[in-house]
Amino acid sequence: MRSEKEVYDIVLNFAKTDKRIRMVTLEGSRTNTNIPPDDFQDFDITFFVTDMDSFTSDDKWLDIFGERLILQKPEDMELFPAVEKGFSYLMLFTDDVKIDLTLLPLELIDEYFTWNKLVKLLLDKDNRIVKPPIPTDIDYHLQKPTQRMFDDCCNEFWNTTTYVVKGLCRKEILFAIDHMNDIVRKELLRMISWLIGIKQGFHFSLGKNYKFMKQYVPEELWERLMSTYNMDSYPHMWESFEQCMALFREVSSEVACQLDYQYPLYDEKISNYVIRQKKKYGIEDDNK
Known part of the structure; x- marks a missing residue:
């Protein structure tokens, strides 16, 4: 070379x-x-x-x-x-x-x-x-979110989870995976980056595609994040999707608390929607 x-x-x-x-x-x-x-x-x-x-x-x-x-x-x-x-x-x-x-x-x-x-x-x-x-x-440094940015991220995440549910219930796994990868996980990563900025300052970059994120988060969080990439079957897809929702809820709640921002009520509403659709389509029985 x-x-x-x-x-x-x-x-x-x-x-x-x-x-x-x-x-x-x-x-x-x-x-x-x-x-x-x-x-x-x-x-x-x-x-x-x-x-x-x-x-x-x-x-x-x-x-x-x-x-x-x-x-x-x-x-x-x-x-x-x-x-x-x-x-x-x-x-x-x-x-x-x-x-x-x-x-x-x-x-x-x-x-x-x-x-x-x-x-x-x-x-x-x-x-x-x-x-x-x-x-x-400097243009790539972490950016402290405003209340509006925070809510936009939450709104995009929870709104798009309904598309993932639609794909899974219809047995259209590629549709579900596409929305999970392109939007849902993207907003999860954005929210995690904001939490990193809150704890360590907004004066550095996590690199393209958040490639340096691992060195700034606890091992347990990283392992949970990695588990959301297992999407090779409907049961695994559901597990990854629900882990993604749980992680987003935890991280965004902490960001809201740290920045004294209002946490959106539609989290609970959409979470109940997901549970309702799983029961309606007998998903719980499929995963046993």
């Missing part, structure tokens, strides 16, 4: 010799000193160029970066079209190096630096940036 220096040398040497490239930046985890480095970190590179079409019309110029295992061009896809202002090349190479390279037109430079604070300036041929930004992950 090429070293970090070798990759930067290839990228910057190419940029320096190509007159169309006027500025190069680095984004993402490699700019974040709070993220432990490892071999899986992408090199998120952006080239600011004078002529986009001359690059996008032919991919041969990408060969300078090495032999690829796979290339994806999100802005050139029909099934998964990206909504971007530039053009991206997501490349994994045979030596396991991953480079996500984005082309942006020069006129977007000022706007670009308002999009993300995790940016490091690598090359500025025309000295356009008077004061290079200092990368910071």
